[in-house]
Amino acid sequence: MKKLTMDVFYEEALSLIDTLETQEMKHMVKASELCAETIKNDGIVHIFGSGHSVGFGAECTGRAGSLVPFHMIETSDFVTKGLTTLADFKNPDDNFERRPNIAHKLYDLYPIRPQDVFIIISNSGINGLVIDLAITAKAKGHKIIVITSMQHTLAEPSRHPSGKKLYELGDVVIDNCGPRGDALLETGEIEKICSVSSITGIYIAQTLTVEICRILAQDHCDIPILLSEDVPGYDRFNKELLEKYKGRIN
């Protein structure tokens, strides 16, 4: 067994990123086509992931070089928007993200339009809340893009009363290529170390940005991107763009 140095992780992580690029590009392009169509029709891309999957939304919203019509749904919105208490949200005996039958309340919090699309991220793809939100959004006619670990989700039973897993609800499914349990390196003992789903998640988020912009440019559409402060006139451009989507992305 190889000594577990940071270099070992680096090599294995880069190999996994190569797999993602080769194996999942066609799905990422298809997902980008759905998002580009939504943006062309003045729609919003809603992003929802619970737990560490929140990071996916943070990666592609509110930054210079990011698309503006992306709205991040956070599980903590249940608390900040007064639907439940912090104590209930953090109840260790009733894990919030595993609860079914509450996602419709989350959906109703936002001014969602029929042309909007959803990206739902869950490494395991088996928990109540994400599956429920996908069911709710699908029932309302929205397209669903799922990001999950196929290796993990196929190995575990669903925790949702329907028995469904998240990937079964996706119009497009992107495999984050992570291993079961998310940790990449074997240690020779019970534990594995170094999780990878957030790393491949960033690559998926950035790929969607590139491909959506490419499609919009190809179709001669406006590209609603936040400009960085080294671009002349960035301030006014960004303000106008944010104003256009005000109330729908925050």
Added chain:
Amino acid sequence: MNAHEYFSETKKILDFAKENQKEALIQMSRAIGDVMMTNGLIQLLGVGADRAFAMELGYRAGGLMPYHQVNMKDLVLRGLVSLEEYQDPNFLNRKDIGKMLWSQYNIDPKDALLIYVASTATQSVFEITKLAKAEARTIFFVGSIKSVSRNKLGKDLIKLADYKLDLCTPYPDTLLTLHDTIKITQVANVVGNIFAQMMTAETYLYLKELGQEPPVLLSANVTGADVHNRKISDVYLGRWNS
């Protein structure tokens, strides 16, 4: 332009950063291991999109237990500021919120502070770092040194750090050119998250070589994981989840 370019360009930056920061990665990983051996926690701080690094290290399967996330949103969740205040574009630069947030947690004298600032320092992060420094804590800085040090606040922030890890990413944190001067996509968090996991591997190795049992969180799918995770978390009860 297409997405394959993003993969190839980030690879170049990653390879450079990894080679350039090899020694800094080892030193920081070992210093973090030293804090853990005293039962100290590493308090992880990043705001906005800079939360990525804290989320990468805090309570992950396959990660080390002794990390705690200092999360600005806790001020809203705990009813100390309103959601409207929190969403104000100037919120993170208010001078008063750093102390307000830091005082929310049960921070032990043995704890250290790790700050992640990809590009731009904010007043709130600076205030917390000053408080931690005044409390004689070890300060770890991770970020793009070129980007963060382009103004006085950033320079002052970096000066407070005992250990520095440079992402070696450009300013602005944008990578591909869409057309003319318009750039899209970012790269800092790719380097940041990979560095975070490299540090996990290196700290794990360091603790093992010293004969310690690294407190690794198991995936919930491993038999006995709940009992194991509870056992290693309870050492920090009221601190990691304060």
